[in-house]
Amino acid sequence: MLKIAVLGSNGFIGSSLYKYLNEKHNVFPISRNTIDLLDPIEVKNFLSNNKFDAIVNCAATMTSSDLLHDARNNFGIFMNFYENRHLFGKFINTASGAEFDRNTDINNAEETEIFNKMPSDSYGWGQNMKSRICVNTESFYNLRIFNCFGLNEPKTRIFPKVLESIHQIEITNDRYFDYFSIQDLCKVVEYFIEYDSEFKDVNCVYQPKFKISEIVKKFCDFHSLNIDIKVASSSDKNYTGNATRLSALGINLDGIENGLKNYKKGLK
Secondary structure: OOEEEEEOOOOHHHHHHHHHHOOOOEEEEEOOOOOOOOOHHHHHHHHHHOOOOEEEEOOOOOOOOOHHHHHHHHHHHHHHHHOOHHHOOEEEEEEEHHHHOOOOOEEEEOHHHHHOOOOOOHHHHHHHHHHHHHHOOOOEEEEEEOOEEOOOOOOOOHHHHHHHOOOEEEEOOEOEEOOEEHHHHHHHHHHHHHOOOOOOEEEEOOOOOOEHHHHHHHHHHHOOOOOEEEEOOEOOOOEEEOOHHHHHOOOOOOOHHHHHHOHHHOOO
16 A cells, blocks of 8 residues: 555645545545645645655646746646655656647647747646656656547536536537546556656547537437537637557547446546
């Protein structure tokens, strides 16, 4: 049984990972109510007093009022653990497709493309910098998420909106977009905790690519929802990553369709 800390345990991804990993390991849920992740001294003391085998970073501050402030905080949290990396085992960082620059067409992007340019927005810049550091740091790993869905996700996401709809759902900026189920993300995180992967940086995406409207149609069909799907507008800025590395790891994933079918069941 491994001793694991999950940072950002109050969020959708962090709480789901805590629930899943705690079935097998000794997992500590860490939130802003536990320790001040932005305080270097408090973080160092916490790590010195707890010999963690692995730390999973899902901590993030996200507001619409000051994105630069959020980026600085998120990067600051990451660096507080990076500077104390001698005090724990592995560090699993959950990253974002935004580090390829959301202002461009992100189409089947390979992991190495994070080195081609820096994103133009502060959030993407901070995510890109963390990924670069992970790739070049021993025992640090980077798992890139474009969109993670599942039961208890924020109500502002597309699937909760579909479930609350009566007759029609309107999609703006329809495009190819990678959705990844929380069940499969838990399996990938568990793999990186328990094994030494040959890859330091992996896109958490599936091989088949679908437009948002196609994914919503599948979701409605699987759950027998008689909802009209209206595409209000389309975009040429796709948001997808290459799945070659993840596929090569041989993890037994449920896949996009099973993820959509099992949406209401939550974690197994």
